[in-house]
Amino acid sequence: xxxxVWHFSDYVMxxxxxxxxxxxxxxxxxxxxxxxxxxxxxxxxxxxxxxVTFVLGCTGPITWLIEKYLLIPYDLLYLExxxxxxxxxxxxxxxxxxxxxxxxxxxxxxxxxxxxITTNCAVxxxxxxxxxxxxxxxxxxxFSVASAMGFGLALVIMAGIRERFNFARIPKNFQDTSIGLxxxxxxxxxxxxxxxxxx
Amino acid sequence: xxxxxLVKEFTKGLWKEIPPFRFVLGLCPxxxxxxxxxDGLGMGLCLTFVLTxxxxxxxxxxxxxxxxxxxACFIVVVATFVIIxxxxxxxxxxxxxxxxxxxxxxxxxxxxxxxxAEAFASKNSVIxxxxDGLGMGLxYTMSLTSLAFFRELLGKGxxxxxxxxxxxxxxxxxxxxxPGAFVxxxxxLGIMNLVGSEK
Amino acid sequence: MFKLLVRLVGxxxxxCVVSAFLLTFxxxxxKGQIExxxxxxxxxxxxxxxxxxxxxxxxxxxxxxxxxxGKKARKITVFPAKKGGKLFALAYTASxxxxxxxxxVMVGITVDGKILGVKVVxxxxxxxxxxxxxxxxxxxxxxxxxxxxxxxxxxxxxGDIQAISGATESSLAVTNAVANAMKIFQVVKQKLESxxx
Numbered sequence: 001x002x003x004x005v006w007h008f009s010d011y012v013m014x015x016x017x018x019x020x021x022x023x024x025x026x027x028x029x030x031x032x033x034x035x036x037x038x039x040x041x042x043x044x045x046x047x048x049x050x051x052v053t054f055v056l057g058c059t060g061p062i063t064w065l066i067e068k069y070l071l072i073p074y075d076l077l078y079l080e081x082x083x084x085x086x087x088x089x090x091x092x093x094x095x096x097x098x099x100x101x102x103x104x105x106x107x108x109x110x111x112x113x114x115x116x117i118t119t120n121c122a123v124x125x126x127x128x129x130x131x132x133x134x135x136x137x138x139x140x141x142x143f144s145v146a147s148a149m150g151f152g153l154a155l156v157i158m159a160g161i162r163e164r165f166n167f168a169r170i171p172k173n174f175q176d177t178s179i180g181l182x183x184x185x186x187x188x189x190x191x192x193x194x195x196x197x198x199x
Numbered sequence: 200x201x202x203x204x205l206v207k208e209f210t211k212g213l214w215k216e217i218p219p220f221r222f223v224l225g226l227c228p229x230x231x232x233x234x235x236x237x238d239g240l241g242m243g244l245c246l247t248f249v250l251t252x253x254x255x256x257x258x259x260x261x262x263x264x265x266x267x268x269x270x271a272c273f274i275v276v277v278a279t280f281v282i283i284x285x286x287x288x289x290x291x292x293x294x295x296x297x298x299x300x301x302x303x304x305x306x307x308x309x310x311x312x313x314x315x316a317e318a319f320a321s322k323n324s325v326i327x328x329x330x331d332g333l334g335m336g337l338x339y340t341m342s343l344t345s346l347a348f349f350r351e352l353l354g355k356g357x358x359x360x361x362x363x364x365x366x367x368x369x370x371x372x373x374x375x376x377x378p379g380a381f382v383x384x385x386x387x388l389g390i391m392n393l394v395g396s397e398k
Numbered sequence: 399m400f401k402l403l404v405r406l407v408g409x410x411x412x413x414c415v416v417s418a419f420l421l422t423f424x425x426x427x428x429k430g431q432i433e434x435x436x437x438x439x440x441x442x443x444x445x446x447x448x449x450x451x452x453x454x455x456x457x458x459x460x461x462x463x464x465x466x467x468g469k470k471a472r473k474i475t476v477f478p479a480k481k482g483g484k485l486f487a488l489a490y491t492a493s494x495x496x497x498x499x500x501x502x503v504m505v506g507i508t509v510d511g512k513i514l515g516v517k518v519v520x521x522x523x524x525x526x527x528x529x530x531x532x533x534x535x536x537x538x539x540x541x542x543x544x545x546x547x548x549x550x551x552x553x554x555x556x557g558d559i560q561a562i563s564g565a566t567e568s569s570l571a572v573t574n575a576v577a578n579a580m581k582i583f584q585v586v587k588q589k590l591e592s593x594x595x
Contacts (some may be wrong), residue, residue, distance in 0.1 A: 026377060026378070026381075027377045028231070028377075029227050029228075029230040029231035029377065029380070030227055030305075031227070032226035032227050032230065033223075033224060033225075033226055033227070033310055036223070036226070078282060078285070078286060078421070078425050079282065079421065080304070081278055081281055081282050081285065081304040081307055082275070082278040082279070082282060082417075084304075085274055085278055085307050085308065086271075086274065086275070086278075089270070089271065089274055118270075118308075119308045119310055119313060120308065121227050121305045121308045121309070124304075124305060124307065124308050125227075125301060125305055128301045128304060128305070129301065132300075132301065171389070172392075173389050173390075173392035173393040174385075174389040174392070177223050177385075177388055178385050178386075178388040178389040178392065179385065179389075180385070181381045181382070181384050181385030181388065182381065182382050182385035182386065183385075184378075184381045184385075185377075185378040185379065185380070185381030185382035185383075185385065186378065186382070187378075188377050188378035188381060189378040192376075192378070260413070263409055264409060265402070265405055265406050265409060267402075267406055268406050268409065268410055271410060272409065272410060272413055275410075275413050275414060275417055276413065276417070278417075279417040279420060279421060282421055282424075283420070283421070283424050286424050286425060286428045286432065287424070287428060289428070289432045289435065290428035290431035290432045290435060291431065293435040293438075293439065297439070
């Protein structure tokens with residue numbers, strides 16, 4: 001990454017790139033299982049998108065801090081994978097417990113998606129990307145949230161299209177996951193148009 | 200020990216429940232690591248190793264692991280073997296390690312090892328879990344390699360890096376890009392459904 | 399309740415201990431090989447440029463030597479080149495601060511202290527301007543033949559290295575890095591020879 005000071009426009013570029021150009025789902029292939037699983041209805045898709053944004057917005061910076069102040073000083077970089085997944089699992093479990101205690105409606109809306117997030121590779125993948133791209137703390141926060149928003153956007157678009165599938169005549173063998181993947185490919189293709197935004 | 204059952208547990212992963220077609224989990228590497236045959240095969244073998252080892256260990260420990268913390272235990276066991284794969288590929292298969300990138304650590308959240316641990320290894324004896332892990336892993340390797348075969352042959356005109364198509368062949372570079380991966384997998388899934396439903 | 403808690407914590411701890419033991423074991427077994435692979439990917443192209451062909455693999459035979467004492471001590475990885483079992487040249491990296499950050503160069507030197515070649519391995523100079531220097535073979539060739547006791551400086555500072563016009567700062571950084579490498583040559587060579595035996 002660059003050593004020079006980042007200006008506001010650089011952060012805007014980072015956000016645009018994370019959401020549109022290198023969309024975590026459509027260009028980096030992370031988080032496909034929950035993508036296909038929860039995009040059948042708009043309300044579930046929206047809840048999932050919110051839950052992922054919240055979890056990633058918190059775990060991204062937390063794992064960055066763990067990397068910087070725990071793994072690097074003690075020369076334990078090879079345990080990165082284990083440390084990150086456990087952090088995410090513990091965090092998700094804690095959030096689930098807290099939400100259940102303080103708000104039942106919120107729990108009913110988001111709670112059931114929380115366990116799915118532990119194994120959502122968009123979350124773990126973004127934590128790795130933060131480290132790999134050598135982001136600093138602020139860039140990590142911005143990139144984590146932007147990535148999750150990119151995931152949410154793709155999920156909501158997909159749900160909007162999939163709701164229409166009920167009225168379409170799709171060959172029997174291509175129903176469900178098969179047509180879902182092909183649709184995702186076509187959405188990804190339309191996202192190629194955003195590549196002109198960079199430079 | 201029942202040899203017939205052993206054979207059945209092994210072969211079900213190769214066709215009847217072949218992941219990720221019949222058993223839709225672990226889609227991210229299926230999309231991301233199939234641009235070339237060598238990547239697909241490498242990824243498949245890495246997963247086979249992790250899956251077989253984690254299945255055996257979890258099956259050995261199935262009577263000790265308390266139900267309340269079983270997910271945490273599974274994650275630690277799977278993550279341990281993923282780190283071993285990470286270290287070994289980095290030491291002896293460096294080009295593969297570089298081209299698979301973050302998808303090696305992401306095997307932790309691939310869902311197949313965790314899914315098999317939950318659905319099979321925690322309920323069956325060691326020898327059957329070994330057969331299940333090997334079968335599922337090799338089935339996954341076959342799927343990845345065949346998908347990669349089509350994507351590399353038609354998208355690049357090469358197989359294992361060697362040119363095989365005639366000289367005037369114009370590669371469909373769309374297949375090498377992200378949307379091509381989605382569409383290709385979607386079509387294959389549909390075709391597999393077609394073949395499967397004939398029985 | 400208490401019994402259950404003990405069991406939960408006990409099993410988790412047990413699994414973690416076994417996992418830690420296994421990982422430490424694998425880590426120790428692969429450590430050297432991983433370092434070799436990373437160095438090969440990073441340094442092999444540069445070593446190939448700055449050292450003439452040798453009988454051995456300079457990267458596999460790398461030696462770590464310590465330069466300086468106390469707080470200033472640092473480790474340098476030296477790549478020795480041998481012919482007929484005899485050391486005839488060595489290569490190592492040195493750095494100096496440049497426009498966007500440190501500039502690291504690999505310098506290949508004969509055992510008598512004569513520069514064989516220079517190649518930039520790491521820099522953050524401005525693309526298009528600074529990279530005119532870092533990619534320039536002509537600029538690097540000016541260092542070839544200089545010895546460990548000759549003055550290595552740009553022409554405006556009393557030396558005879560011609561800076562690339564418009565990229566003086568980057569030219570200076572590379573020159574300084576090479577000069578830094580030559581400053582420690584005698585010590586590096588001595589330590590390397592004593593380690594090689």
